[in-house]
Every structure is written in structure tokens, then in C-alpha cells.
Amino acid sequence: MKNLKINNRFTSELPADPDETNEIRQVKNTLFSFVYPAKPSNPTLIHASNEVAEMVGITTAEIQSEEFLNAFSGKEILPETRPYAMCYAGHQFGNWAGQLGDGRAINLTEVEHNNTFFTLQLKGAGKTPYSRTADGLAVLRSSIREYLCAEAMYYLGVPTTRSLSLMLSGDQVLRDVLYNGNPAYEKGAIVCRVAPSFIRFGSFEMLTARNELKNLKEFVEYTIKHYFPEIKGEPKEQYIQFFKTVADTTRKMIVDWQRVGFVHGVMNTDNMSIHGLTIDYGPYGWLENYDPNWTPNTTDSQNRRYRFGNQPQVAQWNLYQLANALYPLVNEAEPLEKILESFINDFEIDYKEMFLSKLGLFTSTYTDSNLIEGLESALQLSETDMTIFFRNLGKVTKADAVESSIEKIKDSFYSPEEITGTILDSWKKWFAEYLQRLNEEALSDKDRSEKMNQINPKYVLRNYMAQLAIDDADKGDYSLINELYLLLQKPYNEQPESEKWFAKRPDWARSKVGCSMLSCSS
Template identity: 65%
Template sequence: MKFNIQNTFTKELPADPIQENTRRQITEACFSYVTPKKTSNPKVLHVSDEMAKELGLSEEEITSEEFKNVFTGNKVYSNTQPYAMCYGGHQFGHWAGQLGDGRAINLFETVHNNKNWALQLKGAGETPYSRTADGLAVLRSSIREYLCSEAMHHLGVPTTRALSLALSGDQVLRDVMYNGNAAYEKGAIVCRTAESFLRFGNYQILAARGDVKTLKTLVDYTITHHFSHLGKPSKETYVSFFKEVADRSLDMVIHWQRVGFVHGVMNTDNMSILGLTIDYGPYGWLEGYDHGWTPNTTDNTHKRYRYGSQPEIVLWNLYQLANALYLLIEEAKPLEAVLEYYQEKFPEKYMQMMREKLGLFSSKESDGKLVSDLEEVLKKTETDMTIFFRLLAVISKEDTVENAIKKIEKAFYTPSEIVDEVKLFWETWFQNYLDRMQNETVSDEDKKTKMNAVNPKYVLRNYMAQLAIDDADKGNYSLLNELYLLLKNPYDEQPENEKWFAKRPEWARNKVGCSMLSCSS
């Protein structure tokens, strides 16, 4: 197994001088060296064939003993030194101080086909940043991370990727709902990968400590290796860098809103500097179309990270990054201009995205009202977001209002509720939609093709992941593979998989793991 090792992060950034793996505050450093924990009986359950190919790994290599040992933390790859990154963050709006890679250990960086990949194990043991935790992960959360990161990639959403999912062979104690009912679960390890795992929090912790020297070193490193097209580091480049981070973060959250994805825990330490979706914990996809929904039980009271607030939380997080970068730029105005730019750009990008979802390829001033009216009527009765937008593509210009409603009826959880006032709302909206479609010159067939390219047929609903978890707990991994293959082509019809194009079953409505999730992993 050969990798083209390029450990720029550890070569060019300051390391924590202390080698002991003890919990502590790390200053004037960007990372600490740490060795993954050896496991009792590692077993690789699944490997992403696509990600393996991206890394230049052959079938023979991914089934080798060396692959298993390296990607479960049982062997350190030659000429590398694993490490954990130091960062801080705002958690649920409050500064939490030092956080860091508490259950993630970065193995090394490799380059293949001129692309840089950092490889990282999640659940491979404690680090100096583990605080009171054990640094381990369980099969339940590892399946969710593995499937979701690959599913998001195929949906066209910027994301970290996953290479492999493995059992550690060890038992891990977890209290799933934080209610005092701890139990042992199967330990697991995911190898995840991205160009870089740098987060807003990596910069925040240095700024919070007034460590301008290390902050400058880290920002210069980031620009040199990940934003080199902006030019050599300077105050002007720092502003351009911040603007691109804002652009990428905006693109990411627009994609989230498009597919109905809710991250669940948008703390600043969970915000990638590259605009990637990172840290798949208590995430979920909208079932009923509800702007107030969050899958995270920890956030159930205040719903800070609910679906409808995600774009504004990205802005809030960008404010925190701006505060960190201010120490280098020493001027507020250029940073404020970028934040204002985000606020102006979001409504434009959101409207463009919604037009595409609705199959409107021209622009009319009345489209804003059409979209806001739809968002209101979708809430009148429980309506499945994914199914509604997918079925909307089969409506033609010649349809009557009655036919149009019939064509999307499968999206209603309780079709019998479409009566009286609710029915009138739907009839009015569809009449306006059909009238608006008359302005389009695209044929019904072309419209359907284009709409189906932005409205997925299949997403990783929580109940689907839970079924795979339940089977895997019994040692059956066939459903895990079935979902992995299904989600590779989320926009295709896949007639053989029609059973997954369905509303959440009633048994999953209030089931732990389906409707209620915690950060426990």
C-alpha cells in the first residue's frame, strides 16, 4: 500500500512540544502528536470504492491486512506521525474555549492526481483534547457518518468524504439520550477524508488567546496550500480569503436547503474553512416540510440550528471568524463588507435555487410570492419535502389544478386533510404555478429532466440509517451496502429501489435514532 505522503500541516505549523497524551490546554501550537489506540479485533465492514480510487488504492490493497491495520489505528503508516488538531469554538452561541480533535486522529496527508487528501480516523482513541471523554465511537454513529458523507457527495453537496468503516472489536459505553441509561455498544472507526479538516475554530482559539503570531502562521499556511489562487498572503489577501470562505459557506448552506438537510449542530468548530459539510452527528433530512425542525435533542428547546435558521447561523459563524481575522487585518470595514455581501447574496441564491426546484428557468418578479406561498401551504398539512418536489416534475402545463394535486398526493402524510381551507390554499397555489409555467418555453420533458437533476428521489432518511444500524448490530451488513449503492445515484429513478421512495413510516415518527438524535457517538 503506497501513498504519496505530503505532511505539510505538521511540517509547516507549530506542534505542541509535550508528547504525553494527557488532557491539557495547548498554547502557541496548532496540533499535538498522538498515537491511535490499538483495538482488540478490528474488522473492516465497508470501503468506499470511489474514495479508494480517488486515493489510488487498488482492490488488492483495500482488502490487505495493512489497510485494515492502518485504517483502524493498529499500525502507524511508515514515515508519518498521527496528530490531533487544536481548535476552539462557539457551541450553541457561547464561547467554549479549547475544544480540539477529541475523538479524531489525523493520520497523514497524501497527494494523488494532483489532489491533496488528509486522512483522519474518527473513534480511534483519546487525545489531549478529549476532555472527559474516551475518544471512541460506536457502530451506530459511525454508520451514520459513513453513509451520509458519501450520500452528500453524490447529492452534489460540498462535504468531507469517507473511505472506510470498521469494527474495533471493543465495547464502548454510551448514554444515547443522556438520560442516565448508559449501555455498552459495538465500537467502530470511520476513516474520513477531505482536502483539509481546518475549521473556523482553528483560527478562533488563537485569536481568543491573543496569539497573533501563530494565527498569522496558520492563515498564511491555509492560503498557501488551499487558496493559493488568491496570491501571496497579505492584508488584502486575508480579506479575499474571508470573502471566498463566505462564498463557499453560502454555497454549502444553499445546497443544504435544496435537499432538505439539517446539520443539527452548527457550532463554529463544526464549520469547515473550505465550505465542506463536516461532522455528521445529529443530522437529519426534513420529512414533513417544517422550517422549525431540528433532529438534535440537545437543541430541542431553543431550536437554534433548525432547518429554517441554517443560512443565518452560517452568517453568525462568519461573524466569529471575522473577529478572529480582524487581528491580522486591523480594519473592520472590509470584513463588514463581506458580511453584508453574504446578506445580499443569500436571497438571490436562495431564489435561484427555488426556481430550479420548481422548474422555472426564466425570472419573474412574482416568483418571490410563488415561493413564499408554497412554503406556507406546505406547512398546512404534513407534506414530505423530498417526495413533493420530485413529483412536481411530472406536472405539465396542460394539467388542471385537480390533476396537479392528484399527481403530488403521495407526498401528503394524511391526504384526507386536504379539504376545505387547506384544499383551497393548494388549489390557489397550483393555479398560480400552472399560470406561471405558461411563461416557460422549455418542454415538459426537458423541464422534468432539469427538475430531477436538482430534486433528489432518494435521501438518507433517519429511519433508513436506523434499519441499517439495527441489522449491523446483529452482524448483517447487506442493508448497509444496499443503501450505500442506492445513495450513489440519488437523482436516478432506480425502479428496483422504489420502496425507498416513501414517506417515513409511522413506527419511526418518535423512535430514538429516527426522530430523536443526540451528539452521543
């Protein structure tokens, strides 16, 4: 990989853990620990992204090389690099968890390509000082989900980490998939994921909680210098502007989550990127039926903290924790509070604009909020598939009657026989208002439909689709991984040859493990 330009800014400019033993422990007065990946016994490349490889400076020919296989499985270390695990803390399900850190992620290095910096990170590459009671490894099923989902999100236009490669380690990993005391061995796997950095809200929380204020100042200034160079002014002004920038990019990310029906499932502060990127694809999911109270995370099934409809509020809460972490540098609450207070107001403005665009309404009036609220209520009267509903809504024309409009979206109903009586009356009422509003739009039906089809995806990575790929991969058949990978590169295109994936969740997937809710287990 002769064009891979190594640039280790993180490890050369920030304080390292002086203890280089890979023992699980509390690590203080540092931001990272040097650590080597566990050597896999027989690594095998399952899939790699040519686009991501070229993005970081690797040619498509090099992907098939033994050097690539060894480097991105953790078997060998890239020249002039020292892999490391980051130290950070965080709030998990609203509770302070103390030191967390990269328990199963190892950063290989930073690279520079076309004047852009990327961090290359292996997930599932072995134990680190931050692994707590775990082994630092990952299994094939979770690795497939992460690999495919990050790329799916990218092509949906949602800010995200990227996936470079997916590999089998050749080793068996013990996991209790249901947390019910019945662990079993599964195939081990490793994903290489790519981002500008993997700095999290919890990176700053840790330093403030431990009163390591010198390191806090140094780290914030390092982050601004390298990732937010547009921020200028006096130090205090820079810290405030940094917080505002993180709040803005986080808000935009959440708007996109809501637009495509994505539920992260575990929005802990250690899973929040300062770049406003979606990171850490664990028990995520897409809404099948439109249910704001749905969460894909079994661990969250009682309180549903991380449910779809609560993601904006959780993002604000997480930003509040980041504000607390930055407070010792700002030493003034008002500017931070002002940014926090405006977060939900700004979100609601963005959300309304986004939702109206999903409806094909691009000229706002005072009645539009009622139209949105009316639809959100109607969608919950009987199970209605979010993706299919909005995609098919683009087929409705200004000349349609209420009845023909409902006919065009009826495939989104999981139980069409329920659409009678008061439920049908609610849909008729909503479509009457919608058609009236639609006729106020200047765009032609064709132009409006084309715009809607670039906002409302036809294909998303439904959990049952990922599970089918996992089931085949367990048998050594990786063709469905590639089929879904190609499908999800063009989620807004019709792709008539792939129409079978534009379908409601099958009945068999309603309660199948991996297809409805998932655990935090890897």
C-alpha cells in the first residue's frame, strides 16, 4: 500500500499512557494507550469497499493483496505506526459510567489523502486496557450489521463513519446473544471503519470528571486546531464556538435519522461523535411500522429511553453533558445554556422543513404543522410501514381523489383489513387536507415526485435483510452481503431488479432474534 500516507497526529501531540502493558485497569492522566491487535489465526477477506479504499489512498488492486489482509485483520502492523486505544468515559442510559474507552476498538493510524485526514480503526481486534470484563473481540453477525449499515447510511446522505473492510478472524468467539445464560461459540470477525476521528463527547467528560483540566484544555485545543480550523478568536470564544458547531452538526444528524426512520438504539454519550457522525452501530434498526415509541435495544425495552421519537431530546441531554465537560474552560454558563436552549427550537424548525419535504410540500403555510401532526397520528392507527408509505406517497397526484390516493399507499398497511371505520375516516380526512395543500404547490407532479424520491428512500437496511445475510454468511455464502451492499449504494433509485427488497417486514421476522430487537452483545 505504497500510497498510504501515515500521519500520527493524535499519538504524537497528545499525552500517552506510560504503562504499555495490555492489562484491564483504570488509566489516568492520558488520552490513549498503545496496544497491539490480537493476531487472528486465519484471516479471510469477506468484503471491502473500493470507494473507501480509494478515499484513504489504497488502490483497488491492493485490496486483494496479502498486505491488505494482514494490516486490516490486525495480523501485522502497518510500517511507521503504533496502534492505540482511546480513553474516554460516558453516560450510559442516563447514568454516569466512569471510564469506558475503546474496549474492542483499536486505532491503527491516521492517514492523509488529498489533503484530508482519516483515522483507520479496527473493531473486534482484541483486548485493550479498557475492555473491562470483555474480550475485545466481535462476531460475524454484528460485524456484518456494522459494515453494511455504515455504508447504507452514507449513501442515504446521513453523516456516518465509513466501512473499509470486513474480515473473518478464523477464530471462535463466545457470546450470549440473548443474555439468557446460554452462551455459544460464533465466528469471529473484524471491521475496519473510517472517520476523521473517533473523538466522542465522553472523551471530554472523562477529563473533567477526573479534574484533569490541563489535559482537557490541551485536548479541546488540539481538536479545534485539527478538525475545526475555521474557528478563530480568543480561547474562550473558540471553546463556545466549538460547542455550538458540535450542537449544530449533531442536530442535523438527528434530523436525517428521523427522515429515514433510523433508530440508533444506544445513544450513550460515549457513542456520540464530535463530528456529528453516526458511530457505533450496535442494536440499531429502522422503523418498520411507524411507532415513535419503538427502540431496537432489548436493554432499553422497559424505559425506552432511546426510542425513535426521543432521539432529539436525548441528543440535547447528551450535549448538556458535553457542556458540563467544557464548562471549566469557559467558566460561564450562559453562552453554553443559550446554545442548549436553542437546540430543540432549531431542531423543530429543521424537522418541520424536513417532514414537509417528505410530503412534497416546499412552500410552508401556517396549516402545515397541523398536517404533520395529523399524519403522525394516522400512521399510528394501524401498523403502517414508514419507508413504503412515504415512497408511495410520491405517486399521488394533484388530480387524485381521496380514495385513489389511499389506494396508492395501501401497500404500506400491515393489516389492510383494519383500514375501515374510524381509521379509514381519519385517513380520508388527512388526505383531503393533503390534496388541498398539494394543489397549492407550484411544482408539477413529475418534478415534485422526483424531488420526493431523493428524500424518501426506497431501500433501507431492514433488520431482517441483514439477518438473511448473516444466516447465509454463517454457512460460508457471502453473496447476499454483496447484493445488499450494491442495493444500498443507490437507495433512492427504483432498481426494478431488486423490487423484492421494497417490501414490508415478513411475518416470520416480527419476533425473530436479530430481526426485531437486539441486545448490546456483539
